[in-house]
Amino acid sequence: MKMPKLLPLETETERTLVKYNMLLRGDSVVVAVSGGADSMALLHCLHRLTPRWDLKLCAAHLNHRLRGRESDQDAEFVGSACRELGIPLHSEVAEVGQEAAARKRNLEEMAREIRYEFLRRVARRSGAQKIALGHTLNDQAETVLIRFLRGSGSEGLSAIHPVVDGVIVRPLLGCSRDKILKYLKIRGLCFREDSSNRDLAIRRNRVRHELIPYLEEHFNPRLIETLAASAELAREVAGYLESQATSVFGSLQNQENRGVAVQVERLRELPRALQKSVVRLAIRTCRGNL
Amino acid sequence: MKMPKLLPLETETERTLVKYNMLLRGDSVVVAVSGGADSMALLHCLHRLTPRWDLKLCAAHLNHRLRGRESDQDAEFVGSACRELGIPLHSEVAEVGQEAAARKRNLEEMAREIRYEFLRRVARRSGAQKIALGHTLNDQAETVLIRFLRGSGSEGLSAIHPVVDGVIVRPLLGCSRDKILKYLKIRGLCFREDSSNRDLAIRRNRVRHELIPYLEEHFNPRLIETLAASAELAREVAGYLESQATSVFGSLQNQENRGVAVQVERLRELPRALQKSVVRLAIRTCRGNL
Numbered sequence: 063m064k065m066p067k068l069l070p071l072e073t074e075t076e077r078t079l080v081k082y083n084m085l086l087r088g089d090s091v092v093v094a095v096s097g098g099a100d101s102m103a104l105l106h107c108l109h110r111l112t113p114r115w116d117l118k119l120c121a122a123h124l125n126h127r128l129r130g131r132e133s134d135q136d137a138e139f140v141g142s143a144c145r146e147l148g149i150p151l152h153s154e155v156a157e158v159g160q161e162a163a164a165r166k167r168n169l170e171e172m173a174r175e176i177r178y179e180f181l182r183r184v185a186r187r188s189g190a191q192k193i194a195l196g197h198t199l200n201d202q203a204e205t206v207l208i209r210f211l212r213g214s215g216s217e218g219l220s221a222i223h224p225v226v227d228g229v230i231v232r233p234l235l236g237c238s239r240d241k242i243l244k245y246l247k248i249r250g251l252c253f254r255e256d257s258s259n260r261d262l263a264i265r266r267n268r269v270r271h272e273l274i275p276y277l278e279e280h281f282n283p284r285l286i287e288t289l290a291a292s293a294e295l296a297r298e299v300a301g302y303l304e305s306q307a308t309s310v311f312g313s314l315q316n317q318e319n320r321g322v323a324v325q326v327e328r329l330r331e332l333p334r335a336l337q338k339s340v341v342r343l344a345i346r347t348c349r350g351n352l
Numbered sequence: 353m354k355m356p357k358l359l360p361l362e363t364e365t366e367r368t369l370v371k372y373n374m375l376l377r378g379d380s381v382v383v384a385v386s387g388g389a390d391s392m393a394l395l396h397c398l399h400r401l402t403p404r405w406d407l408k409l410c411a412a413h414l415n416h417r418l419r420g421r422e423s424d425q426d427a428e429f430v431g432s433a434c435r436e437l438g439i440p441l442h443s444e445v446a447e448v449g450q451e452a453a454a455r456k457r458n459l460e461e462m463a464r465e466i467r468y469e470f471l472r473r474v475a476r477r478s479g480a481q482k483i484a485l486g487h488t489l490n491d492q493a494e495t496v497l498i499r500f501l502r503g504s505g506s507e508g509l510s511a512i513h514p515v516v517d518g519v520i521v522r523p524l525l526g527c528s529r530d531k532i533l534k535y536l537k538i539r540g541l542c543f544r545e546d547s548s549n550r551d552l553a554i555r556r557n558r559v560r561h562e563l564i565p566y567l568e569e570h571f572n573p574r575l576i577e578t579l580a581a582s583a584e585l586a587r588e589v590a591g592y593l594e595s596q597a598t599s600v601f602g603s604l605q606n607q608e609n610r611g612v613a614v615q616v617e618r619l620r621e622l623p624r625a626l627q628k629s630v631v632r633l634a635i636r637t638c639r640g641n642l
Contacts, residue, residue: 210500211571213578215585268570276566280558281501288503295505299589302625306596335592 084224084231085111090118090190092152094181095144097123097136097254100196102143103242104234106251108194109147121151122184124177126158128169129258136254143252152184185229197222197232200239203289204269206296216303217342219296238286307339311347314340322348374514374521375401380408380480382442384471385434387413387426387544390486392433393532394524396541398484399437411441412474414467416448418459419548426544433542442474475519487512487522490529493579494559496586506593507632509586528576597629601637604630612638 085091085108093108095101108119123140127133137153144151162172181193205221212218224235234242246253262268278285310332314324322344329337375381375398383398385391398409411434415427427443434441452462471483495511502508514525524532536543552558568575600622604614612634619627 208571210582211567211575211578213572213582215582216506216589265571273566273570276563277501280563281498281555282503285501288501292500292503292505298623298625298628299506299593302623303589303592305623333592333595334588338588 084233085115085117085192085194087116088118089115089192090188091120091192091194092181092185092188092190093119093121093149093194094177094196095121095123095140095151096196096256097140097143098196098256099242099246099253100198100201100234100239102251102253103245104194104196105143105147105149106249107245108233109149118190119149120184120188120190121149122181123151123153124180125153125155126173126177127155128159128173129256132257136256139252139254152188154180156180182229191229193230195230195232196234198234198237198239198242199286199290200270202235202293203286204266204274206289206293207269207273208265215338216296216300219293220300221293221296223297236290303335303339304343306336307343310336311340311343374523375405375407375482375484377406378408379405379482380478381410381482381484382471382475382478382480383409383411383439383484384467384486385411385413385430385441386486386546387430387433388486388546389532389536389543390488390491390524390529392541392543393535394484394486395433395437395439396539397535398523399439408480409439410474410478410480411439412471413441413443414470415443415445416463416467417445418449418463419546422547426546429542429544440478442478444470446470472519481519483520485520485522486524488524488527488529488532489576489580490560492525492583493576494556494564496579496583497559497563498555505628506586506590509583510590511583511586513587526580593625593629594633596626597633600626601630601633 091108093101093105095105105119105121108117111117112119121140121144123137125133125137137155141151141153156176158173158176159169161167161176162169165172184190185193202222206219209218209221222232222235224232245251258264259267260271262271274285282288311324314328315322324340324344329340332340381398383391383395385395395409395411398407401407402409411430413427413430415423417423427445431441431443446466448463448466449459451457451466452459455462474480475483492512496509499508499511512522512525514522535541548554549557550561552561564575572578601614604618605612614630614634619630622630
């Protein structure tokens, strides 16, 4: 296959990818592809890097069936894009709406859970070490802002992690949506636009299309970068607190009890910030999540 | 002097005052009074609590001379209010605008510096242990929001501290502006409105009159309380980080050097969050501030 000559902008996107040092030479990678701008850029970038980095790519697309015909067209679009690139595609249909209704779960959460399960299953089956997701600097900033308005502490403000468990990686997390759109345009690449992205009744869309432009205009023209940096700061602090909490947690556990029982009188002697981290750790140890 | 019967709402305001446990029986207190709603409420509340708490009050007003005739009227208003209450008033005029221009300083910062110098001088002269300021829950939320949009970490997000050096106290910091206005209305108390408070070219006014109402409507109806709680969380974390940094700082200092020289190779081994706290501490040790 003849590779087109590299454009300068692609080199820039590659630098963004390299920055997080998320992929290793020879990695087998599942790329999650919705068909939208971010994931199409990710797919194309990783495809371009494949010969240089000796990657082994496959794509994964889950049709959530939430937007009828439009959802099916997304799946077809991803299918033909992968065929063109010669990348094997794992595609599945999940009736997310029905599932959420049956289990009385929040639709967005349910969709997320089913999607991540699907991606991990594809990775297992294809023997991939990594799952690459197309989250961007803008997604990061939006998440930080939403969490801040909800009152999150440093753990919540850590927002989207660049790497989770060494498996999930987000190579575009340092890259703004503007840059991605420019990249797609210069390369002449197509992508699908999700019609629900314009619905201002959805909180994230209001943040993206209303709140952030207002804040950029009146308070901080570099808001996206600022908030993404705040997420990194928060992640450092949350990581430090957790490591400190872990090191005192053992000594605080009641020896007579085999569950998680913390000696409250000794917990009380700790600084407040550490107390809270220990309690979070205890809950996570018990329940597996927060 | 005959005290009017206590209304239930005043009791509530008192509880807010008591919550922070900032004033002790027998304390001599300088109350900073601009003539605006917050400081007038503070003055009246503390005046009411005087017999119960055995306080010794005096008021302090600095005429910044930034709004011409309006500034002078504020000073006159505060003067007559204090006379009516029988509270001694220390009043001064500072040509803040000229001072800032002469020293090429930011006007707001300069005004703040001159005002705090003035308050500390009044406290020294009158032998007062405390300086009480009228900052409210809304001031706290606004400050947290402004700092967040600027990218502050936990130290900056701590925003307005309820107590500084055991001298400056902010008894109304847990009390919303709404509550204060209701209190003033029920008591039939007057206050001055600063005409510049409506000027949307001033960042804080835009936050107060535009951004916060928008966020309350679309994201969090209890935003003020949420952000004030975030400030408290951040203060706990910043305090913990500082105490940890202090305990490693000594061991990191280079023994051959009498200034602040930190062993960089050992600093590098620390977790990132702690590294930054140590560097902040080193700068503060050198320069007295950040």
